[in-house]
Amino acid sequence: AQSVTQLDSQVPVFEEAPVELRCNYSSSVSVYLFWYVQYPNQGLQLLLKYLSGSTLVESINGFEAEFNKSQTSFHLRKPSVHISDTAEYFCAVSSNTDKLIFGTGTRLQVFP
Amino acid sequence: DTAVSQTPKYLVTQMGNDKSIKCEQNLGHDTMYWYKQDSKKFLKIMFSYNNKELIINETVPNRFSPKSPDKAHLNLHINSLELGDSAVYFCASSQDWKNTEAFFGQGTRLTVV
Numbered sequence: 001a002q003s004v005t006q007l008d009s010q011v012p013v014f015e016e017a018p019v020e021l022r023c024n025y026s027s028s029v030s031v032y033l034f035w036y037v038q039y040p041n042q043g044l045q046l047l048l049k050y051l052s053g054s055t056l057v058e059s060i061n062g063f064e065a066e067f068n069k070s071q072t073s074f075h076l077r078k079p080s081v082h083i084s085d086t087a088e089y090f091c092a093v094s095s096n097t098d099k100l101i102f103g104t105g106t107r108l109q110v111f112p
Numbered sequence: 113d114t115a116v117s118q119t120p121k122y123l124v125t126q127m128g129n130d131k132s133i134k135c136e137q138n139l140g141h142d143t144m145y146w147y148k149q150d151s152k153k154f155l156k157i158m159f160s161y162n163n164k165e166l167i168i169n170e171t172v173p174n175r176f177s178p179k180s181p182d183k184a185h186l187n188l189h190i191n192s193l194e195l196g197d198s199a200v201y202f203c204a205s206s207q208d209w210k211n212t213e214a215f216f217g218q219g220t221r222l223t224v225v
Contacts (some may be wrong), residue, residue, distance in 0.1 A: 032212060038153075043116075043202055043216035051212060088153055096210050099168055100145075102155040 002027035004093045006103035014111050015083055021076040021106045023065075023091030027098070033074040034092040035065055036102075044090065050074065061085075086110045115139050118203045118217035125193055126225055132189045133220045135203030143167075143209045144186035146178060147202040149219070155202070161186055162209045193224045 004025045013019050025031060032051050036044040048059040055067040065076045074091060088107050094100040118135040125131050137144060145168075146158040159178040160168035166178070175191045190197060203217040 034213070036216075043218045044155075044204075044214075045216070046213055049213060090155065094210070094212075099157060099160065100206075100214055101157075105153045105155070107153075 002029075002031065002093055002095065002098050002101060004091050004101055004103040006091050006106050008106050009104065010107045010109065012109045012111065013081055016080045018079050019077065019081050019085075019108065021089050021091075021108065023074045023076065023103060025072050025074065025091075025093045027072075027093060027095060029095045029097060032094045033065075033067060034094075034100075035059075035063070035074070035076050036090045036092060038088040038090065038105075040087070047076075047089070081108070081110050083110050083112060116203055116205055116215050116217040118201075118220055120220060121218060122221050122223075124223045124225065127193055127195060129193050130189070130191045131193060131222070132187055133201055133203075133222075134185070134187045135217060136185050137203075137205040137215070138184065139205055139207075139215060141205040141207050141215070142183055143206045144180065144183070145204040145206075145214065146186065146188050147204060147216075149200040149202060151199070159186075159188075160209070167209055190222075193222075195224050198222055198224045 007022045034049045035047040037047045048057045050067045058064045091103040116137045143162045145160045161180045164180045200219045204214040206214045
């Protein structure tokens with residue numbers, strides 16, 4: 001069985017500061033990894049995903065995540081955050097044999 | 113066009129009532145899901161259907177009964193509602209059961225009083 005852990009339940013940062021949201025997973029097979037974002041009172045939206053190939057994946061709004069197989073991690077980073085990035089971020093893992101499982105979420109709060 | 117739509121968006125009801133939430137996707141996906149998000153934002157899968165067939169049924173009280181009349185629709189019926197059922201329920205779909213990417217609806221906030 002696979003699992004995913006998000007170590008930080010809340011991450012407060014000031015605007016224009018860099019941020020890293022941590023995600024670690026556990027699986028015995030090859031995995032697919034995802035970051036979803038949930039803005040207040042909305043559903044989840046896919047931010048970026050790793051399926052295969054390049055281990056560094058990027059989103060259109062400046063986020064990036066790197067698949068690190070040796071550390072079983074898929075941390076999400078952004079060099080300079082905006083107020084509008086305030087949201088709940090969910091890391092998720094799946095595989096060809098296992099259903100999609102979500103982490104417990106990290107609340108990113110960006111302050112002016 | 114909304115890819116995954118669910119109705120209603122808000123639902124307030126009394127304990128003991130029976131209610132339904134509807135979900136439709138226009139993406140041509142084969143697989144649909146129901147997730148429950150509790151007050152701490154924890155997301156847990158409840159059910160998954162692939163081409164109208166149930167493929168995932170997590171430990172959910174049998175008061176919850178999903179129904180998929182066709183692969184574009186997955187409805188959730190809840191009998192004898194309890195206070196603990198209060199949560200946000202999300203419908204989602206993916207191209208196939210391998211979960212390469214899931215598309216979510218806007219959620220239904222259920223409040224049981």
